[in-house]
Amino acid sequence: MEEAGAKAGVPVWYWAAAIAALLFYALGCYFYLAEVTMSPAEIMSLPLDQRQMLAARPSWYYAAYGVAVWVGLAGVAGLFLRKAWTDRMLLGSLIAVIVQFSAIFIVPEMRVVTSDALLGPVIIIILCYAFWQLSRLAKRNGWLR
Numbered sequence: 001m002e003e004a005g006a007k008a009g010v011p012v013w014y015w016a017a018a019i020a021a022l023l024f025y026a027l028g029c030y031f032y033l034a035e036v037t038m039s040p041a042e043i044m045s046l047p048l049d050q051r052q053m054l055a056a057r058p059s060w061y062y063a064a065y066g067v068a069v070w071v072g073l074a075g076v077a078g079l080f081l082r083k084a085w086t087d088r089m090l091l092g093s094l095i096a097v098i099v100q101f102s103a104i105f106i107v108p109e110m111r112v113v114t115s116d117a118l119l120g121p122v123i124i125i126i127l128c129y130a131f132w133q134l135s136r137l138a139k140r141n142g143w144l145r
Helices: 012-036 040-044 048-056 059-081 086-106 108-112 115-140
Strands: none
Touching: 012 059, 012 115, 040 048, 048 108, 059 086, 059 115, 086 108, 086 115
16 A cells, blocks of 8 residues: 555655655765865864874775765665666665775774764764665665666
């Protein structure tokens, strides 16, 4: 049985989750652009520990970060357009997020973060996983074409 207000058999909660995913990935794109376009003066105005963290990040961190947010945003567009390729895009974003945050374990200078600072990456990985699972569920239920 369809929920009230469902569009072509797609439940209302699907659209709410798609909007949440759009906000999440759009915010990620904003933070990515804010970080990669920081001027040297802006970097120097940061506290010493944050400057050291930025300096320690390898170039592949930013490559993975860019793939994660922009491919994820494209995947979210697929949720709204109800395209079958959406699950592959969101899986690619999830893998890129995992690669991005693996820098914390690979680059010794990035390990100086506190356990509180690790909460953000864990939440981001969980949300990316949840949005990928949403796309898989939508594909299985025939909501994506």
